[in-house]
Amino acid sequence: MKKLALSLALTAAMAGSAMAQTNLRIGLAEDPDVLDPSLARTYVGRIVFASICDKLFDIDEKLAIVPQLALSHESSPDGKAVTIKLRSNVKFHDGESFDAEAAKYSLDRHLTMKGSFRKPDLGSVDKVEVVDPLTIKLSLKAPFSPLLAQLTDRAGMMVSPKAAEAAGDKFGLKPVCAGPYKFVERVQQDRIVVEKFADYWNKDQVFIDKITYLPIVDGTVRLANLRSGSLDLIERVLATDIKSVRDNPKLKLSKAVSLGYMGLTINLSNGAKANTPLAKDARVRQAFDLAIDRDAINQVVFNGEFVPGNQWVNPQNPYYQEKYPVPKRDVAKAKALLKDAGVTGPIALDFMVPNGPETRAVAEVVQSMVAEVGFDLKIRVTEFATSLKQSEQGDYQVYLIGWSGRSDPDGNSYSFQVCGQPQNTNGYCDKDVDAAHAEARSRSAVADRKKAYEKVAAKVLTEGAIKYIYHTQVLVAHTDRLDGYKQMPDGLVRVTGLKLK
Amino acid sequence: MLAFLTQRLLQIIPTLIIVSMLIFGLQQLLPGDPALIMAGEERDPKVLAEIREQYKLDQPIPVQYLYWVKGVLTGNLGESMRLKSSVSSLVAEKLPVTLQLAFMALLIAIGVGIPAGIVSAVKKETLWDYGANLFALWGLSTPNFWLGILMIFLFSVTLGWLPASGYVRLGEDWKASFATTIMPAFVLGNALAAVLMRHTRSAMLQAMGTDYVRTARAKGLHEHRVVLKHALRNAMTPVITLLALDFGTLLSGAVLTEQIFSIPGFGKLIVDSVFNRDYAVVQGVVLVTASIYISLNLLADVAYVLVNPRLRG
Numbered sequence: 001m002k003k004l005a006l007s008l009a010l011t012a013a014m015a016g017s018a019m020a021q022t023n024l025r026i027g028l029a030e031d032p033d034v035l036d037p038s039l040a041r042t043y044v045g046r047i048v049f050a051s052i053c054d055k056l057f058d059i060d061e062k063l064a065i066v067p068q069l070a071l072s073h074e075s076s077p078d079g080k081a082v083t084i085k086l087r088s089n090v091k092f093h094d095g096e097s098f099d100a101e102a103a104k105y106s107l108d109r110h111l112t113m114k115g116s117f118r119k120p121d122l123g124s125v126d127k128v129e130v131v132d133p134l135t136i137k138l139s140l141k142a143p144f145s146p147l148l149a150q151l152t153d154r155a156g157m158m159v160s161p162k163a164a165e166a167a168g169d170k171f172g173l174k175p176v177c178a179g180p181y182k183f184v185e186r187v188q189q190d191r192i193v194v195e196k197f198a199d200y201w202n203k204d205q206v207f208i209d210k211i212t213y214l215p216i217v218d219g220t221v222r223l224a225n226l227r228s229g230s231l232d233l234i235e236r237v238l239a240t241d242i243k244s245v246r247d248n249p250k251l252k253l254s255k256a257v258s259l260g261y262m263g264l265t266i267n268l269s270n271g272a273k274a275n276t277p278l279a280k281d282a283r284v285r286q287a288f289d290l291a292i293d294r295d296a297i298n299q300v301v302f303n304g305e306f307v308p309g310n311q312w313v314n315p316q317n318p319y320y321q322e323k324y325p326v327p328k329r330d331v332a333k334a335k336a337l338l339k340d341a342g343v344t345g346p347i348a349l350d351f352m353v354p355n356g357p358e359t360r361a362v363a364e365v366v367q368s369m370v371a372e373v374g375f376d377l378k379i380r381v382t383e384f385a386t387s388l389k390q391s392e393q394g395d396y397q398v399y400l401i402g403w404s405g406r407s408d409p410d411g412n413s414y415s416f417q418v419c420g421q422p423q424n425t426n427g428y429c430d431k432d433v434d435a436a437h438a439e440a441r442s443r444s445a446v447a448d449r450k451k452a453y454e455k456v457a458a459k460v461l462t463e464g465a466i467k468y469i470y471h472t473q474v475l476v477a478h479t480d481r482l483d484g485y486k487q488m489p490d491g492l493v494r495v496t497g498l499k500l501k
Numbered sequence: 502m503l504a505f506l507t508q509r510l511l512q513i514i515p516t517l518i519i520v521s522m523l524i525f526g527l528q529q530l531l532p533g534d535p536a537l538i539m540a541g542e543e544r545d546p547k548v549l550a551e552i553r554e555q556y557k558l559d560q561p562i563p564v565q566y567l568y569w570v571k572g573v574l575t576g577n578l579g580e581s582m583r584l585k586s587s588v589s590s591l592v593a594e595k596l597p598v599t600l601q602l603a604f605m606a607l608l609i610a611i612g613v614g615i616p617a618g619i620v621s622a623v624k625k626e627t628l629w630d631y632g633a634n635l636f637a638l639w640g641l642s643t644p645n646f647w648l649g650i651l652m653i654f655l656f657s658v659t660l661g662w663l664p665a666s667g668y669v670r671l672g673e674d675w676k677a678s679f680a681t682t683i684m685p686a687f688v689l690g691n692a693l694a695a696v697l698m699r700h701t702r703s704a705m706l707q708a709m710g711t712d713y714v715r716t717a718r719a720k721g722l723h724e725h726r727v728v729l730k731h732a733l734r735n736a737m738t739p740v741i742t743l744l745a746l747d748f749g750t751l752l753s754g755a756v757l758t759e760q761i762f763s764i765p766g767f768g769k770l771i772v773d774s775v776f777n778r779d780y781a782v783v784q785g786v787v788l789v790t791a792s793i794y795i796s797l798n799l800l801a802d803v804a805y806v807l808v809n810p811r812l813r814g
Contacts, residue, residue: 041542117548119548172585173586216666217763218760221763228657229661386532404542
C-alpha cells in the first residue's frame, strides 16, 4: 500500500513538474536579422540576444554600467589601457569554459571578421591581451571613455570560440553564447525558441523554462494576441493603444523614456539642395526652432505619453544640459529673427518624411506650426530605405529622422555632429564642436564630460543641423501573470528574474 | 498531345530567360542601397565597402546578373544578406506554408464560388441570384486587411476560438495547423470566391443559351444532367484559366494576409526582403513563383484540352 502511495505521489510530482514547464511568449515588432553578435545590427535582434548572449558589462535602470561576465575594470592613468577581470566558473552553451582566451577571441572576432558591424564600436581598441586566465587588457589607440558603454551592447557579447570557429559566418544560424537561455530553433519570420541553460552562472535567477519570440509586425495584431492570451509580452505598443492596455485589468504596461530621439535634420551643405536661407543662416534655423511647439506635438500625436526634448539625450539623462531647457514656442521672436536675417516671403522647403502613421502625423503638425512663421514645408513621404539613400545624397532640405539611442551620450552625438562622420549627412562642421567632442571622449568623470558637452550644446543647439523634438517611450505590455518585469531604458527585455505564474 | 506538350515546354525556356532578366533589371530600379540598408544605423564606410565586396554589389550590373545566373544554373539561388541563410533553404521552408494556405483558400473559393455561380445562373433573376450577387459584391469590395483584423477580433479576442496569428506546420500538429490557417485561408479565398462566382455565372448563362443545351433539353434530358454535364462542362474552360492564374496570384499575392496573420510564407518573405533590399531572396522567390506560374499555365492549357476535346487539334 505504501509503495502504491509513494509511486502515486511520485507520478503526481513528475506530472506536476512536467506541467510546470513555463513558456514565455514574446511578440516582437520585426523579424530579427542574423543572430551573430558581430554581424547583427537590428534593435529587435538585441532583444533576442538579451536572453542568449551575456556581455562583459550591462546597464541598470539609471544607465550606470554594471558588471555581467566581467567582475571589475580598471583604466590606466593615461586612459590608454583598460584591464578587465572576468567572472570565473562561467560556461558557454556548448559546455566550453569562458576565460580570458575566450574573451580575447570574441573581441578579436568583432574587430577582424569580414563585414563585422562591431569594428566601429571597438575602433578605439588597438589590441587585446590575455594577462592571466581571468584577466584581459585592452590597449587603446587614444583614451576613449565610451568604451565600457560599447561593451554593454553587442561589442561586449562573448561567443564560444569552438562553436564560432566551426561555424564561421554561419554562426548566427545557431549562436552559442553564455547567456541564461540557449538557442533551440529558428523558423525565419515565424519564431525563435530558446530554453533555460542549466549551467548558467546565475541560474538561481532564471525561473522560466522556455522563451518563444514571435515576430508580429502589425501593432494592432500584436496587441490582439496579447489580449487573447496567445502572447505574454509585447514590445513597441503603439502610443494610441496605451489606453486600451491600461483599461484591461489583466494587462500591465511598463515604460521608460527611450535613449534615442526624434529630430528634424536640416541639410546645411550636402549638395545643391542645401542652397536655402535655412541652411545658410543660423538665425533662420533658430526661427524655425522657435516656431515648433514640442509639447503640442506630444499632446496631439502621442496623447502626451512621450517626452518633449531639445537635446540628443532626454531631460532625465545625467548628461542633459539644464542650462538649455526645452524652448517654448515664440512666434513673435521667430518672425523678428527672420526679419533680421532679411528673409521676405515664405521659405519653401522639401521636407522628407519616412513613411509611417506616426511620422506623417508629426510632419503635418510641424508643417502647420512653422507655416505660421513663414516656412512652407512640402511634405514628401518616402519609403524608409529610399530616404536613407537620399539623405546620403543630400536629396532633402529638412528630414524627419530619429535615432534609436545608445547608453553613452557619445553614441547619440559624435557621428552626427563631428565633421565628416558617417551619420553626418547634413554637412555640419565646426572645429570647436569637434574639439569639445574629443575632450568628452578623453575624460572619464561624468562631471568633466558634462562640461565638455556643454560646449557642444552651446553651439549645436543654436547653429547646428538637427532640431531635436521629442523622445519616445519604450512601451512594453505584458500579462499580469508575469512577475518581476522591469523596463530598462534601452528597451531590451531582460529575462533573468522573471516569473510566470 | 505529345507535340503540343513539347511545343509548350520549349516555349518555357525563353520565357524563363526573359523573366530572370526582368526580375534582375527591375530590382535594380528600386531606390536605396542594399549595403546601406543592411547596415541600418551602423553606417561605417569601411564596413559598407566590405559588404559591397562580399555580395559583389561593387560589380557592374551585367556582371552581377551573370554571377546570379551561373548560381541558378548550378542550383544555387544565392544567400540572404540579412539572414545569412541560403535562399534555397528559405524557399524550401516557406513554399509548403504558402502552398497549404493557397490550397485551402482555393478549396474555400471553389466550394463557395462555383456552386453560387451555377445557382445564380440557373435561378437567374430570383432571390438566389440577387443573394449570390450581393455576396460577390461583398467579397470583391471587402479589403483583406480589414476582414482579417475583424476576424481576429471576433474569433480570437472575443470568442477565443482560434489563435490570433502564427503558424503551426502540418506535420507538427495538423489540428493546430488547421486552426492557424483557416482564418487567413478564408480571407484569401473570400475575394477569389466572389470572382469565381461572377465568372461561373456569366459562363453558365452563355452556355445555357446555346443550341446544344436546347437540344439536350429537347431530347428530354433531366435538368440536372443538362446543367452539370452539358452546360457546366463547357462553361468551365474560362473558369479553369482563371483558377490557374489565381492560384499563381495566391502564391505571391498573399502578402497582406500573411503579414496580418504572421504566416511565415512567401508573401511575408518577399515583403521583408524588398524592404530590406535583400536582392538574392527577392530574385530567388520571384523566380520560383514565376516558374510555378508558368507551370500552372501549362497545366491550364492541358486541362482545356482534356475538358474540351475540340481543342485537341
